[in-house]
Amino acid sequence: MQKTVSARELKTRLGKYLRAVRNGATIVVTERGDPIAEIRPLESTGDRDEARRNKLAALGLLTKGSGLPLGRFTAVGVRGRPVSRTLIEAREDRF
Secondary structure, three states: OEEEEEHHHHHHOHHHHHHHHHOOOEEEEEEOOEEEEEEOOOOOHHHHHHHHHHHHHHOOOOOOOOOOOOOOOOOOOOOOOOHHHHHHHHHHHHO
16 A cells, blocks of 8 residues: 655654555655655565575575584682672772
């Protein structure tokens, strides 16, 4: 569905027209009766992202993962006082 709206009307009721675009409408913006712009819904970003990943993989710039989780990481033990205490002391002069 395509709607035509003047730039002034669009500025006044932007929220209304953005809702229409979200629902699939295309808005043609006019200035003094001449079409100057078109506002339309974006393609699904998931599709675009997947296409980009496929292109990068085809160029050898990306290696796709297997999709399996990496597994658990073990925490590294650190001796001494907590980092949070050091940060609090370093920032005391800011308050």
